[in-house]
């Protein structure tokens with residue numbers, strides 16, 4: 001199908017973008033970073049088109065639904081949200097070094113979706129429980145939240161790396177990373193956006209569960225893990241607001257938070273429950 | 280409530296629960312406990328897991344309620360601590376927030392103007408009065424609490440916006456409490472039950488999940504029809520129950536129930552949960568008359584209906600139908616009423632041979648299990664006509680609306696806390712020989728980038744005011 005072909009090309013385009021951003025930093029050549037931005041934009045555009053195509057295609061197969069309903073589609077959407085948010089951040093900060101740390105995440109998500117033998121790219125019809133408009137808002141909010149946390153993860157890595165920067169080291173790569181203050185502020189902004197979106201995601205998920213099963217909260221593993229993630233980020237926000245923690249500690253907590261996100265997303269499939277896409 | 284605050288503050292409990300360190304500790308503990316809850320199977324899954332534990336471990340697990348920890352006492356105590364923490368911390372901090380909310384700083388403060396970047400001041404041509412008026416008008420249209428002050432050649436303005444953003448945090452914390460209250464209300468005043476209804480049948484009692492006790496409803500529900508559709512690949516597409524609701528025998532409403540489209544009637548909500556098939560009332564039997572000239576008759580019989588025997592020796596009816604009896608498959612209880620004498624009742628199995636082998640000796644001899652108990656007939660059960668039943672989840676939860684209000688407050692509160700800030704703006708006008716020197720500065724309780732943008736915006740608009748006049 002055309003859409004999955006475009007998706008696999010997008011995977012390579014994101015990889016190319018990553019390479020350009022990386023080389024730009026290693027060789028200190030701004031032009032390469034610009035090519036990286038161009039590649040990212042092309043990839044994002046192609047991916048957007050493919051998502052729309054897939055949506056249309058599902059209607060022509062007679063099972064029409066928004067393309068957010070299985071692991072393949074969610075991974076593709078995850079990559080899309082990461083790139084979308086990243087493009088906004090790059091545009092707002094006018095700094096291209098973030099790309100080196102963030103585009104590989106989008107690439108990995110796409111690569112996993114396109115090349116893992118366990119993931120089917122077929123358009124599948126929706127089972128009755130998934131037929132709900134809340135599904136669409138649930139997936140969109142959750143994945144924007146996950147993407148913001150992914151960016152925060154990238155920024156935290158940058159922060160920890162930047163701390164190694166010393167005048168006498170004269171390492172171009174480290175020098176090009178923006179200052180600690182900027183990274184820390186941006187990191188917190190991403191956490192805040194992610195937290196708001198995750199909260200919305202959990203709420204829309206509860207509303208949906210309530211209309212499908214009659215309970216808004218059933219402590220199924222996926223729900224519980226999203227709550228765990230939420231609690232971790234709530235404590236990050238509190239430790240910053242109330243305890244005044246900054247910098248390194250926030251960066252480390254944010255990495256822990258992203259590990260929870262990944263577990264909520266993938267790990268839970270190994271625990272049984274209502275949500276497991278894997279089967 | 281907080282009459283003598285100073286006294287309360289010295290209180291140990293107050294001190295403990297107003298600690299902000301406790302929040303972080305509690306949030307982390309809750310996270311860890313929840314991780315445990317996803318590793319140890321809960322409720323239904325627990326039995327399998329428990330069998331693999333040794334007795335000592337099992338005792339520890341059960342005494343700590345680890346198999347149903349989200350409903351255990353200690354989990355509730357933990358949630359209670361969180362709620363106490365929230366309430367007391369909020370009460371403790373509210374007075375300070377209120378002070379910050381109503382504080383009205385002097386218009387002629389100069390500190391905000393320290394280290395002012397040069398692009399935030401400019402010279403304006405025009406008479407001083409005109410200039411002051413214009414600035415005043417712009418500020419009035421954009422900010423609240425405008426105040427001004429004249430000190431010699433200096434003119435100061437103060438204005439602010441977003442002062443309500445101080446309360447966003449309280450809204451978030453209140454929302455957490457509301458959600459907790461909503462779930463409590465649900466568990467005290469609501470119920471969680473299920474019921475299966477055969478197509479064409481009606482029920483007025485449902486089974487409570489927690490206690491496994493029946494609960495009588497104030498109305499009757501009938502399932503008129505159940506349908507299930509499949510996609511070409513065999514995956515289910517739609518489950519649909521057409522239900523009628525009857526009050527005192529009178530039909531009041533007819534609704535279609537689908538997954539994701541629950542139906543509410545008199546405060547009780549029905550959800551499509553499952554389905555299955557069960558024997559209906561129609562039975563197919565073979566009646567053989569074992570005389571010199573044997574005859575075999577196939578019949579479709581509604582249970583309860585009286586049928587004349589083929590030879591006219593009496594009548595029979597099916598008085599009970601079971602989909603499976605003692606693991607021996609479908610069976611029907613047949614009652615033959617001879618023209619004279621007492622009725623003869625006996626079970627007929629579909630798999631008659633198997634039943635014969637499995638039945639214990641004494642039962643085999645009993646006429647109750649002999650399909651030829653009424654001579655000269657032998658009855659055979661050909662089949663039961665199965666019917667769909669619909670499996671419904673039946674809930675009442677008066678707490679749900681409180682939970683949804685809490686969710687709404689949470690989003691609104693997070694939005695206010697994260698994206699709005701209390702911005703205080705000072706504008707300074709200084710009479711000089713070249714004209715009025717105008718500068719703008721400000722403070723904000725958070726989001727310094729947003730403040731910077733606001734100031735740039737304001738300075739631009741102020742500049743715009745005077746460019747317009749010089750063109751005229």
Ligand code: HEM
Nearest residue numbers: 234237241242299302361364365368369448451455693696
């Ligand atoms: C359980 C869920 C909770 C959530 C979602 C939550 C959320 C928040 C948020 C979003 C902020 C604002 C951070 C900012 O200004 O950027 C905040 C601040 C705060 N929270 Fe919580 N909170 C929770 C529990 C608690 C609890 C149990 C306490 C107990 C005392 C607490 C005390 C505070 C305090 C003192 C602040 C700082 C307020 C200030 O800026 O003056 N929170 N919380």
